[in-house]
Amino acid sequence: MVVNSSVARAAQTEDRTRTLNDFKSADALFHSLTFGASVLVLLVMGGIILSLIIAAWPAMVAFGVGFFETTRWAVHAKPHPVMGVLAPLYGTMVTSVIAMLIAVPVGLGIAVFLTELCPLWLRRPISTAIELLAGIPSIIYGMWGMFYLAPFLATSVEPSIVAVFSHIPLLNVVFAEPISNQNLFNAGFVLAIMILPFITAVSCDVFATVPPVLKEAAYGIGCTTWEVMRNVVIPYTRVGLIGGVMLALGRALGETMAVTFIVGNESKVTGSIFSAGVTISSLIANEFAESDGLHQSALLYSGLILFVLVFFVLTAARYMLARGERKLGA
Amino acid sequence: MLKTISRAALVAAAIAFSPLPSFAADIAGAGSTFAFPIYTKWADSFKKETGDAVNYQGIGSGAGIKQLQSKTIVFAGTDIPMKVEDLKKNGFVQWPMVMGGIAAVVNIDGVKPGQLVLDGPTLANIYMGNVKKWDDAAIKKLNPSLTLPSADIQVVRRADGSGTTFNFTDYLSKVSQDWADKVGSDASVEWPVGVGAKGNDGVAGTVGQTKNSIGYVETAYIKQNNMTYVDMINKAGKHVSPTVDALQAAAANADWAHAPGYYQILTDQPGDASWPITAATFVVVYADPSDKAASGEVVKFFDWAYKNGNAAASDLNYIPMPAGVTDMVRKTWASDIKNK
Numbered sequence: 001m002v003v004n005s006s007v008a009r010a011a012q013t014e015d016r017t018r019t020l021n022d023f024k025s026a027d028a029l030f031h032s033l034t035f036g037a038s039v040l041v042l043l044v045m046g047g048i049i050l051s052l053i054i055a056a057w058p059a060m061v062a063f064g065v066g067f068f069e070t071t072r073w074a075v076h077a078k079p080h081p082v083m084g085v086l087a088p089l090y091g092t093m094v095t096s097v098i099a100m101l102i103a104v105p106v107g108l109g110i111a112v113f114l115t116e117l118c119p120l121w122l123r124r125p126i127s128t129a130i131e132l133l134a135g136i137p138s139i140i141y142g143m144w145g146m147f148y149l150a151p152f153l154a155t156s157v158e159p160s161i162v163a164v165f166s167h168i169p170l171l172n173v174v175f176a177e178p179i180s181n182q183n184l185f186n187a188g189f190v191l192a193i194m195i196l197p198f199i200t201a202v203s204c205d206v207f208a209t210v211p212p213v214l215k216e217a218a219y220g221i222g223c224t225t226w227e228v229m230r231n232v233v234i235p236y237t238r239v240g241l242i243g244g245v246m247l248a249l250g251r252a253l254g255e256t257m258a259v260t261f262i263v264g265n266e267s268k269v270t271g272s273i274f275s276a277g278v279t280i281s282s283l284i285a286n287e288f289a290e291s292d293g294l295h296q297s298a299l300l301y302s303g304l305i306l307f308v309l310v311f312f313v314l315t316a317a318r319y320m321l322a323r324g325e326r327k328l329g330a
Numbered sequence: 331m332l333k334t335i336s337r338a339a340l341v342a343a344a345i346a347f348s349p350l351p352s353f354a355a356d357i358a359g360a361g362s363t364f365a366f367p368i369y370t371k372w373a374d375s376f377k378k379e380t381g382d383a384v385n386y387q388g389i390g391s392g393a394g395i396k397q398l399q400s401k402t403i404v405f406a407g408t409d410i411p412m413k414v415e416d417l418k419k420n421g422f423v424q425w426p427m428v429m430g431g432i433a434a435v436v437n438i439d440g441v442k443p444g445q446l447v448l449d450g451p452t453l454a455n456i457y458m459g460n461v462k463k464w465d466d467a468a469i470k471k472l473n474p475s476l477t478l479p480s481a482d483i484q485v486v487r488r489a490d491g492s493g494t495t496f497n498f499t500d501y502l503s504k505v506s507q508d509w510a511d512k513v514g515s516d517a518s519v520e521w522p523v524g525v526g527a528k529g530n531d532g533v534a535g536t537v538g539q540t541k542n543s544i545g546y547v548e549t550a551y552i553k554q555n556n557m558t559y560v561d562m563i564n565k566a567g568k569h570v571s572p573t574v575d576a577l578q579a580a581a582a583n584a585d586w587a588h589a590p591g592y593y594q595i596l597t598d599q600p601g602d603a604s605w606p607i608t609a610a611t612f613v614v615v616y617a618d619p620s621d622k623a624a625s626g627e628v629v630k631f632f633d634w635a636y637k638n639g640n641a642a643a644s645d646l647n648y649i650p651m652p653a654g655v656t657d658m659v660r661k662t663w664a665s666d667i668k669n670k
Contacts, residue, residue: 146536147535151540181536265527265528266526267520276526287491289491290392290491290518
């Protein structure tokens with residue numbers, strides 16, 4: 001027995017080493033697999049940026065800085081084509097801002113209502129409706145927007161807005177006649193509906209991560225629902241909320257199909273959000289198929305600019321988060 | 331339960347492993363969206379009759395040519411004929427396949443289809459933004475008996491590049507020097523005025539819901555959407571409606587015999603009965619294709635379509651090519667394409 005046990009102990013040690021080695025190599029494999037997956041993302045991103053830059057190069061050379069100062073989009077102008085990204089860039093930003101101004105408060109409101117105030121029987125139908133909203137293809141939003149929403153807004157809602165603000169300086173420029181049936185505001189409005197599910201779903205999910213004990217404690221010292229949301233839930237979930245909003249903004253900046261149907265596709269910059277405009281993605285969607293040479297290069301250049309724009313938005317969001325974090329001392 | 335599953339599996343296996351029916355390689359084409367409905371309909375009947383499959387995708391004329399150049403397809407459909415030198419440079423052969431018309435459509439209270447009449451220069455002036463109101467003297471002069479509102483004309487045009495726009499702007503360039511100098515003709519141009527809508531559907535929809543608007547669509551869409559089309563004064567100074575006869579007259583009056591490479595744009599053709607904005611859609615193939623079998627199949631398909639496809643074309647509001655033209659095309663096939 002005694003002899004046996006020492007042999008067994010030796011065998012055991014060997015077993016143990018082997019098992020540990022197995023674990024180690026499995027871990028190493030796991031590490032390299034996940035590492036590979038992450039590096040792949042960087043490679044794909046780098047590849048996309050590089051190929052965009054190469055494709056956009058002829059347009060960069062041909063138009064230079066003027067590309068950002070020109071609203072004309074004249075592919076066949078004589079003697080030289082004149083193409084500028086100012087109007088689409090402006091339209092992209094205006095429609096996205098309008099969409100965010102509408103969708104963020106409404107989306108947050110829905111999320112707060114669903115997680116804090118909603119009676120149980122109503123929770124299911126509302127969240128299903130929100131999910132359905134996310135499932136509708138964007139071309140359907142485009143069609144619906146063109147045939148029903150845009151004419152309704154342009155004839156029934158927007159004239160009264162113009163009338164209300166007509167004597168207030170600045171606002172009478174933003175909300176001005178003539179009202180185009182397809183305009184920047186309508187596009188922003190449809191975008192707002194499209195990005196609403198992103199904001200709502202993400203907000204609901206992060207609200208659910210707040211430890212109940214925190215909320216209970218706040219309620220326990222006599223806080224109102226508003227105070228609990230304002231001082232406990234929202235600060236606790238700030239990072240997640242901004243993430244959801246940025247996801248939505250990303251979609252709004254890049255949305256193509258729906259906007260193309262509603263924005264009016266006119267290459268101009270006007271102060272009024274009730275006049276037709278164009279966005280970078282709708283411009284590319286409209287013209288890419290029939291483009292070649294410098295025209296195509298200019299379209300890809302616009303795409304690159306959109307890419308950079310989204311990059312800056314995300315960076316700005318990170319920066320804001322980091323600053324907020326420092327302020328809180330966390 | 332188990333029995334049903336195993337039986338289903340057996341049937342599935344039987345289908346999966348059974349030899350395919352007489353099978354020639356799918357021939358793939360792409361391009362003109364205008365030609366898409368008729369090419370797919372022909373392909374359907376052609377497959378039923380011969381068992382050979384033709385796959386056509388409407389991705390736009392320019393994109394079709396690009397796909398053909400990169401040899402991912404064996405034929406391209408384009409509404410913008412290629413110039414002879416471009417055909418030569420690429421080693422392409424093209425021919426006209428079927429025709430359609432483009433007409434202006436309006437949405438004005440009290441104006442019925444065919445009641446309003448315009449001539450080319452006035453239409454160009456509307457699209458230039460020179461004629462701004464419906465009761466402008468130039469429009470009134472052409473329509474003395476019609477009461478037109480003193481309302482701003484809402485101009486609607488295509489936002490996407492398209493063969494329809496090419497033919498429309500080509501017509502305006504022919505009838506108005508001002509247009510030719512300032513705007514010109516192409517699949518997409520720098521429009522002086524107007525709101526851009528996507529596709530024929532988009533233009534039809536936008537005109538449909540915008541009071542006092544004018545747009546241009548392919549004639550097939552007028553019937554589908556019950557739109558108020560506008561009659562035109564043609565090159566011969568005659569008042570014509572966008573009917574099948576008027577479109578065919580334009581093609582018959584075109585001088586195909588003296589158009590090398592079939593480079594022929596059918597707008598503003600002579601003849602009392604000719605509709606002024608008529609357009610043909612073209613098929614482009616390699617003169618010396620690398621895949622002879624597939625290319626031979628393309629010719630077989632379009633030959634079949636010339637012979638058997640006219641009824642289907644008319645159903646969809648396309649106009650068949652006159653017999654004189656199809657005879658010429660057959661000779662071109664025999665002499666210019668190396669299928670063997």
